[in-house]
Amino acid sequence: xxxxxxxxxxxxxxxxxxxxxxxxxxxxxxxxxxxxxxxxxxxxxxxxxxxxxxxxxxxxxxxxxxxxxxxxxxxxxxxxxxxxxxxxxxxxxxxxxxxxxxxxxxxxxxxxxxxxxxxxxxxxxxxxxxxxxxxxxxxxxxxxxxxxxxxxxxxxxxxxxxxxxxxxxxxxxxxxxxxxxxxxxxxxxxxxxxxxxxxxxxxxxxxxxxxxxxxxxxxxxxxxxxxxxxxxxxxxxxxxxxxxxxxxxxxxxxxxxxxxxxxxxxxxxxxxxxxxxxxxxxxxxxxxxxxxxxxxxxxxxxxxxxxxxxxxxxxxxxxxxxxxxxxxxxxxxxxxxxxxxxxxxxxxxxxxxxxxxxxxxxxxxxxxxxxxxxxxxxxxxxxxxxxxxxxxxxxxxxxxxxxxxxxxxxxxxxxxxxxxxxxxxxxxxxxxxxxxxxxxxxxxxxxxxxxxxxxxxxxxxxxxxxxxxxxxxxxxxxxxxxxxxxx
Numbered sequence: 500x501x502x503x504x505x506x507x508x509x510x511x512x513x514x515x516x517x518x519x520x521x522x523x524x525x526x527x528x529x530x531x532x533x534x535x536x537x538x539x540x541x542x543x544x545x546x547x548x549x550x551x552x553x554x555x556x557x558x559x560x561x562x563x564x565x566x567x568x569x570x571x572x573x574x575x576x577x578x579x580x581x582x583x584x585x586x587x588x589x590x591x592x593x594x595x596x597x598x599x600x601x602x603x604x605x606x607x608x609x610x611x612x613x614x615x616x617x618x619x620x621x622x623x624x625x626x627x628x629x630x631x632x633x634x635x636x637x638x639x640x641x642x643x644x645x646x647x648x649x650x651x652x653x654x655x656x657x658x659x660x661x662x663x664x665x666x667x668x669x670x671x672x673x674x675x676x677x678x679x680x681x682x683x684x685x686x687x688x689x690x691x692x693x694x695x696x697x698x699x700x701x702x703x704x705x706x707x708x709x710x711x712x713x714x715x716x717x718x719x720x721x722x723x724x725x726x727x728x729x730x731x732x733x734x735x736x737x738x739x740x741x742x743x744x745x746x747x748x749x750x751x752x753x754x755x756x757x758x759x760x761x762x763x764x765x766x767x768x769x770x771x772x773x774x775x776x777x778x779x780x781x782x783x784x785x786x787x788x789x790x791x792x793x794x795x796x797x798x799x800x801x802x803x804x805x806x807x808x809x810x811x812x813x814x815x816x817x818x819x820x821x822x823x824x825x826x827x828x829x830x831x832x833x834x835x836x837x838x839x840x841x842x843x844x845x846x847x848x849x850x851x852x853x854x855x856x857x858x859x860x861x862x863x864x865x866x867x868x869x870x871x872x873x874x875x876x877x878x879x880x881x882x883x884x885x886x887x888x889x890x891x892x893x894x895x896x897x898x899x900x901x902x903x904x905x906x907x908x909x910x911x912x913x914x915x916x917x918x919x920x921x922x923x924x925x926x927x928x929x930x931x932x933x934x935x936x937x938x939x940x941x942x943x944x945x946x947x948x949x950x951x952x953x954x955x956x957x958x959x960x961x962x963x964x965x966x967x968x969x970x971x972x973x974x975x976x977x978x979x980x981x982x983x984x985x986x
Contacts, residue, residue, distance in 0.1 A: 578713040584775040589768035591718065593664075594705035595725040596764065600671075600757045601702055602729020603736075604694060605941065606849060607750055608636060609824045610734035614747040632684075634949070636691040637942030643695020644935030649796055651700055652928035660704050661770035667704075668762040670697030675755035678748050695938065697758075701765065703931035708772075710918040716868075719911040720860025727853030727907060730823075734846055795928065804920035804978060805929040808913065811974040812937030814967040815909055817944030821960060823848050824945045826886070826899055829957040834892045844896045848903040855907020863912040872912050872975055879905045880968045887961040916978060 674693035830836040
């Protein structure tokens with residue numbers, strides 16, 4: 500086989516002038532230049548080095564595409580912005596809608612629980628069930644989140660993010676239609692499972708997209724802030740509807756409309772995402788599809804940042820939902836509050852979360868998420884103690900709102916940390932798993948609080964939250980930067 504010229508090497512002559520450039524030939528180690536090219540034309544002969552001399556194999560080996568990195572960042576990789584590629588601006592709007600509907604989903608059931616337990620407005624659909632039974636909707640929602648974690652990566656790899664989002668919004672539409680037709684309660688539980696399934700897919704995809712933008716912590720704050728907006732107005736809309744004589748399920752016409760719109764908007768905006776940002780596509784070009792669901796599950800639960808991240812969010816969402824769901828009952832029982840007035844304390848808590856995510860999230864990236872979260876945990880712990888021991892409705896209400904303000908930026912700060920610690924090829928499935936475990940915290944902790952409150956009183960909310968603050972600090976400490984991903 501004849502040699503193929505690749506380039507030139509310049510050699511200096513004894514006089515210091517540059518000599519004729521000599522050609523380099525690539526071939527096997529034993530290949531010689533063509534005989535028509537004399538040595539005096541080529542210059543000094545090129546000494547070939549045998550494989551035994553340099554320890555390298557002469558064959559060209561297959562290679563895998565990896566992202567070259569320098570100092571923890573991909574070399575020559577430019578992070579996408581909210582403006583470039585062009586469709587990113589629409590993807591960010593879609594992500595904000597996803598966050599907004601997520602807030603509606605999570606906050607409204609708390610306000611609707613009394614009406615779901617015993618629907619006095621429409622005796623035909625009077626479920627007449629207790630708190631323990633109605634709490635199964637939270638469990639079903641959490642199971643949907645957890646179930647999605649084990650196949651979401653396969654869906655996004657095989658079909659792309661656009662089609663995956665169409666699937667997720669379609670699941671939400673089906674679940675909301677099921678609820679608004681007023682079926683028997685067991686069917687409502689199944690609908691909430693579908694809600695968790697669909698929500699897990701779109702939240703994981705949008706979380707990863709927003710967190711990987713340039714100035715990710717800032718945009719994550721806006722994204723999570725929209726979740727807080729939904730969380731703030733969800734109870735207000737739900738309460739207003741049922742007080743005006745509407746069936747509790749009427750609220751879900753609101754989420755149904757948003758989800759139906761999102762089928763087109765999210766699907767279109769994320770269509771072609773992989774072509775727009777190939778360098779940010781999760782994982783290597785070759786996808787291992789032979790891994791069983793059990794193997795993928797084992798990978799998730801044995802991956803340190805994913806495991807401790809899930810435990811951290813479990814405690815965080817447990818605190819968030821427990822406070823918003825039980826602080827009103829505490830103020831009524833132990834502070835003599837009027838239910839028609841202190842009921843708005845929960846909305847104040849969610850408003851604090853929203854403002855915190857909008858105005859404090861960027862501060863975390865400036866001073867460092869690690870120390871920032873530790874400081875937030877300490878400050879919120881102090882406020883929780885004030886609510887517990889200071890017998891003042893006004894003071895307690897202010898402390899609850901401030902606690903929400905401090906808790907708000909924790910999720911965006913945690914998301915920014917997870918993005919650094921979790922390899923890109925695992926981010927979608929890991930974020931889904933973290934969200935699933937976190938959602939189970941938002942279901943289990945309020946349920947546990949309710950069971951204990953029936954026996955001892957609603958004051959148990961405070962020691963439970965304090966224990967969870969300690970758990971958050973411990974798991975955050977275990978999320979050491981030395982485990983930062985270099986993949």
